[in-house]
Amino acid sequence: MTDTTIIRTEDLTKAYGTKTAVNHLGLEIRRGEIFGLLGPNGAGKTTTILMLLGLTEPTQGRALIDGYDCTRQSMQVKRITGYMPDNVGFYSDMTGRENLRFTARLNGIPEKEIDPLIDRLIEKVGMTYAANQKTGTYSKGMRQRLGIADVLIKDPAVIIMDEPTAGLDPEGMREFLRLIKQLSVEDGKTILISSHQLYQIQQICDRVGIFVDGSLIACGGISELESQIAAQGHYTLEISAEPCDDRFLEFLKELDGITGISGEDSTFVISSSKDLRIDITRFLGTHEYKLLHMHQKGGDLDEIYRVYFEEAEKEGDENHDKSGSRKHRFSHRRA
Amino acid sequence: MTKAAAGSTVSATEEHKRRSIRYHSLRALYRKEMADHVNSKRFIIILILVIAMTIASVYGAVTGIKSAIMNAAVDKNASFDASYMFLKLYTTGGSSIPSYMSLIALIGPFIGLILGFDSINAEKNNGTLNRLVSQPIYRDAIIIGKFLASSTLIVVMVLSTGIAVGCAGFLTSGIRPSGEEAVRVLIYLLYTIVYICFWLTMAMLFSVFTRHAATSALASIALWLFFAIFMSLLAGIISNAVYPVNTEYEQAVNALNNYNLNLNLNRVSPYYLYSEASSVLMDPATRAINAVSYTQLIGALSSYLPLGQSLLLVWPHLVGLLALSFAAFTISYIGFMRQEVRGN
Numbered sequence: 001m002t003d004t005t006i007i008r009t010e011d012l013t014k015a016y017g018t019k020t021a022v023n024h025l026g027l028e029i030r031r032g033e034i035f036g037l038l039g040p041n042g043a044g045k046t047t048t049i050l051m052l053l054g055l056t057e058p059t060q061g062r063a064l065i066d067g068y069d070c071t072r073q074s075m076q077v078k079r080i081t082g083y084m085p086d087n088v089g090f091y092s093d094m095t096g097r098e099n100l101r102f103t104a105r106l107n108g109i110p111e112k113e114i115d116p117l118i119d120r121l122i123e124k125v126g127m128t129y130a131a132n133q134k135t136g137t138y139s140k141g142m143r144q145r146l147g148i149a150d151v152l153i154k155d156p157a158v159i160i161m162d163e164p165t166a167g168l169d170p171e172g173m174r175e176f177l178r179l180i181k182q183l184s185v186e187d188g189k190t191i192l193i194s195s196h197q198l199y200q201i202q203q204i205c206d207r208v209g210i211f212v213d214g215s216l217i218a219c220g221g222i223s224e225l226e227s228q229i230a231a232q233g234h235y236t237l238e239i240s241a242e243p244c245d246d247r248f249l250e251f252l253k254e255l256d257g258i259t260g261i262s263g264e265d266s267t268f269v270i271s272s273s274k275d276l277r278i279d280i281t282r283f284l285g286t287h288e289y290k291l292l293h294m295h296q297k298g299g300d301l302d303e304i305y306r307v308y309f310e311e312a313e314k315e316g317d318e319n320h321d322k323s324g325s326r327k328h329r330f331s332h333r334r335a
Numbered sequence: 336m337t338k339a340a341a342g343s344t345v346s347a348t349e350e351h352k353r354r355s356i357r358y359h360s361l362r363a364l365y366r367k368e369m370a371d372h373v374n375s376k377r378f379i380i381i382l383i384l385v386i387a388m389t390i391a392s393v394y395g396a397v398t399g400i401k402s403a404i405m406n407a408a409v410d411k412n413a414s415f416d417a418s419y420m421f422l423k424l425y426t427t428g429g430s431s432i433p434s435y436m437s438l439i440a441l442i443g444p445f446i447g448l449i450l451g452f453d454s455i456n457a458e459k460n461n462g463t464l465n466r467l468v469s470q471p472i473y474r475d476a477i478i479i480g481k482f483l484a485s486s487t488l489i490v491v492m493v494l495s496t497g498i499a500v501g502c503a504g505f506l507t508s509g510i511r512p513s514g515e516e517a518v519r520v521l522i523y524l525l526y527t528i529v530y531i532c533f534w535l536t537m538a539m540l541f542s543v544f545t546r547h548a549a550t551s552a553l554a555s556i557a558l559w560l561f562f563a564i565f566m567s568l569l570a571g572i573i574s575n576a577v578y579p580v581n582t583e584y585e586q587a588v589n590a591l592n593n594y595n596l597n598l599n600l601n602r603v604s605p606y607y608l609y610s611e612a613s614s615v616l617m618d619p620a621t622r623a624i625n626a627v628s629y630t631q632l633i634g635a636l637s638s639y640l641p642l643g644q645s646l647l648l649v650w651p652h653l654v655g656l657l658a659l660s661f662a663a664f665t666i667s668y669i670g671f672m673r674q675e676v677r678g679n
Contacts, residue, residue, distance in 0.1 A: 046677065053469050056675045075356070075471055083469035089462025091367075093374060105363035106470045108356060150466065 006031045006158060006190050007052065011061035014047050021047040023214035024061070029192060029207075034184045036201040037194040039211030045194040046086075048211075049162055052192075053083055065158055079107075082151030086163035088143055092136030096127060096146050099135055100153060107154045121149040125179060141172030148179060159183065160192045165200050177204050235275055240267040240293040241284055251283055267293065360472035364480030372488055377449055381492070384446070388438045389496045393503040395432030396424045400508065403427075418639065419619055421512040422519060424504035425497075426617050435500050436613055439493075439527055440606075444563075446492065447534030448555045450485040453548035454478075454539050455671060460547070465676045478671050482539065482664065489531045497524040515642050522646070523616045529656045530609040534559065536663035543667040543674070562604040570600035594626050605659055612652035615645050624648055 007029035014022040022044040029035045037045050050056040052063050054074025063070040068077045090099045097118055104114045122131045125145040135143065144164060151159055164180075165173055181204050183189045195201050201208065202222060209219040218225055241248060244266040252261055252270060256279075260271040270276065277296065284291050372378050400423055407415035428434040433441075455478070458464040468474055501520060504510055512520070537558060541551035574597040578589035601607040615621045619639035640648075 050675065050677070055465075055468055075353075075473075078469060078471040081469075083466070085462060085465045085469075087462045089464075089466060091371070091463060092461070093371070102363060102367050103466075103470065105366075106360050106467075106472050108359045108471075154471070 004030045007035075007063075007065050007192065009048075009052075009061065009063040012048070012051060012058050012063055013060035014044070014051060014056065015059045020214050022051070022058075025214075025216055027209060027216060027219070029190060031190055032184065032188050033206040034180065034191045034193065034204055036205035036208040037192060037211055038196065038198060038201060038208050039194075040196055043211045044214040045211055046162055049083070049160055049192075049194060052160060053078065053081060079154065080157045082154060082156035082159045084147045084151050084159070084161045084164060086166060088147035088150075090135035090138075090143065090146065090150075092134060094135065095132050096122065096135055096138070096149075097131045099146070100150055103150050103153050109153070117153065118149075121152050122146075124152070125149045126175070140167050141169065141176070144168065144172070144176060145179070148183075152183075156189070158190045158192065160194075162194050163196070164193060165195060165197050173200060180204055235272045235296065237270045237272065237276060237280075238267055238293065238295040239270065239280065239291075240265075242266075242290040242292055247287075248289065252280070255279060356471065357473060357476065360470075361476045361480050361483075364472075364476055365484050368481050368484030369487065372450065372484060381446055381449060384442055385492055385496055388442055389435075389499050389503075391432055392428075392435035392438050393424070393500055393507070395429030396427045396434060396500075396504060397429070397507050399427040399429040399432075399434075400424070400510075402430075419516060420510045421501070421504070421516040422617050422619075424500060424508075424510060425520065425523070435497075436523075436617060439496070440610055440613070443493075443527060443531045444534040444559050444606075447485075447489065447531040448538045448552065448559065450488060451481075451535040451538030451542060452552040452555055453542055454481045454485070455542040455667075456545055456551060457542075457548050459676070468676050474672055475668065478539070478543075478668055482535070485535050486528075486532050489535065490528055493524050493528050493531065497527070518642060519616055519619075519645070523613055526609065526612050526616065526649075526653060526656070529653065529660065530605065533605050533656055533660040533663070536660045536667065540663045540667040540670075543670045559606075562606040566604040566607065567601055570597050573600060591626060598625065602655070605656055608652045608655050612649040612656075615649045619645060621645075621648075 005028050007027065009025050009027045012022055012025040012027075013020065025048060027048075037048070039045050047056065051058050052065060052070050054070045054077055057071055065077045065081055068080075070077050090096070091102070094102070100118045100121065101114055104117065105111075109117065118131075119128075122128050125148050127142065127145050127149065130138065130142060135146065138146065147164075161180075165176065168176060177200060180191060180193070184191055184204075193201060193205070205222070207219070207221050208225070209216050211217070218228070220228070249261075249263075249268075252258065252268065255272070255276055257272045257274045257276065258270060259273060262269050275296075277294070281291070281294075283289075400420070403415050425435045428437065455464070458467065464477075467477060497520065501512065505512075534555070538551065538555045541554045542548070545551040545554065574593050577596060578585075578593035580586045580589050580593050602611075611624055615624060619641075622635075622640055
């Protein structure tokens with residue numbers, strides 16, 4: 001085992017009856033990085049996290065955190081791993097400080113050290129002003145920040161967050177992401193975030209894994225995934241021109257390398273296997289069209305996600321033609 | 336790797352560490368649960384119930400005993416048995432006020448249910464349980480801590496009301512307990528504690544296996560009603576079906592079997608077990624709890640049973656109640672340990 005890898009799963013599988021929630025997952029997360037586990041709801045992200053924490057037993061394979069087996073040595077794993085569940089809950093009749101004190105006691109921190117520690121942590125997450133309020137009065141964003149303080153009490157090496165950004169307002173989101181980044185950069189924590197919200201994760205993650213139907217279909221840095229997409233020849237171009245007539249559409253359809261056209265109002269979305277911008281602008285120029293809007297998409301995580309997601313769908317269709325509802329959602333793009 | 340190897344070979348220090356984790360996490364959970372109970376609104380409800388019950392039963396007992404003595408003084412036919420007067424403080428009711436014994440048989444289970452019905456599922460619904468299980472504690476500490484905290488409250492409540500009734504009765508009427516009476520009362524209170532703890536474990540069992548606190552509250556109340564009311568009806572129906580006693584002939588043949596079956600079916604119910612045991616303990620005149628034939632009664636002295644003999648009659652009841660509680664707790668323990676705790 002190399003020292004740079006802190007979380008490792010080997011052939012990790014979890015089946016509920018006949019349904020496989022996590023399918024032979026092999027994942028390696030390096031010390032000190034922020035890793036984003038991305039996928040639609042029900043992809044198996046939470047199940048993976050539960051197995052990492054030893055809260056559910058894998059059907060097959062194993063997971064290791066810092067060399068400890070997550071199932072057999074869950075006590076050691078839980079000592080170095082902080083977990084923030086989605087919808088993090090606190091005892092609403094207790095104040096924020098009392099909630100943290102309870103966690104500190106569960107972790108066996110000596111009574112004398114508890115209060116200074118809590119002071120420092122609530123300061124860090126910016127909750128000093130509300131520390132003595134009952135958590136029942138907290139907003140979602142406040143609970144989330146208290147959740148981070150709660151996780152930090154045991155001074156974990158690894159922090160696992162399940163859908164931490166769900167339901168936060170934009171301002172709360174910004175602050176939250178800043179805090180996570182700070183934890184990674186200043187304190188050197190390894191952070192695993194599961195999410196289905198792509199834009200936010202893109203801002204802070206060093207690497208991401210895309211998780212669909214229990215399988216990791218892509219894994220790497222944002223730029224790595226980007227170049228993978230480019231190598232596979234996926235381009236998406238948004239274009240709108242005036243007049244928007246059939247002649248223009250005919251021209252687009254006959255272009256080389258087109259894989260799909262869809263239209264919305266007067267804007268076409270063109271998928272292609274190569275860059276078509278020069279061809280199209282030449283055509284528009286020579287036939288006296290007025291170019292209103294042109295935008296080459298790609299590179300952002302949404303695009304990456306869409307491409308990989310579609311690929312998984314296609315494979316899924318070929319293997320067992322059952323994911324009909326999702327196929328439908330994307331069918332207009334393939335047209 | 337070295338770390339993995341160190342984990343698998345349990346050294347003495349590791350064992351010590353493990354024990355200390357168990358101790359401090361259980362202590363933290365116990366403290367939190369106690370604080371939760373004591374600060375909650377439902378605790379105020381329990382407190383009001385218990386105080387009202389104690390005052391009412393003391394008042395009822397004192398007036399009841401007084402009127403019985405007055406009757407005996409005026410009316411030559413009415414006799415008044417002056418032995419075991421102290422126990423009568425617990426067993427005598429006044430005009431339309433039930434005795435302490437019947438009041439606590441009624442309200443006790445509710446206290447157990449109130450303390451336990453949302454112990455696990457409320458934590459699940461608040462999302463605090465998955466935060467709890469991700470801490471470095473053994474999972475059983477959670478359910479054991481909850482049970483210990485609630486049962487502590489039950490012990491405190493039963494002992495304090497029981498002793499308060501005795502003290503108040505002593506102060507108002509001057510009835511002093513003999514040594515045997517005091518021991519009988521303490522043993523009776525012990526039975527009461529076990530009985531209420533049984534309902535606590537039942538409520539916890541439902542709270543492990545149902546999703547909503549309301550469901551588990553209703554389920555445990557339904558179970559209580561079943562045992563308190565319907566079980567005896569059911570026992571009657573079944574025993575009459577198995578050993579009919581409609582004709583004189585059937586009566587002659589089946590009466591004893593009918594009675595025994597009825598009794599044994601009733602004894603499945605913890606409610607019946609508890610009331611039978613408490614009546615034996617608190618009334619030394621009770622000499623038998625099963626059917627007794629005339630031949631068995633020949634030569635029997637009509638005296639009171641000594642404490643040891645009373646205990647001999649009811650120790651199976653204590654074992655039964657404890658066994659039921661253990662069964663309920665074991666099922667909820669195993670269920671809780673095997674459950675997958677997910678976010679909601």
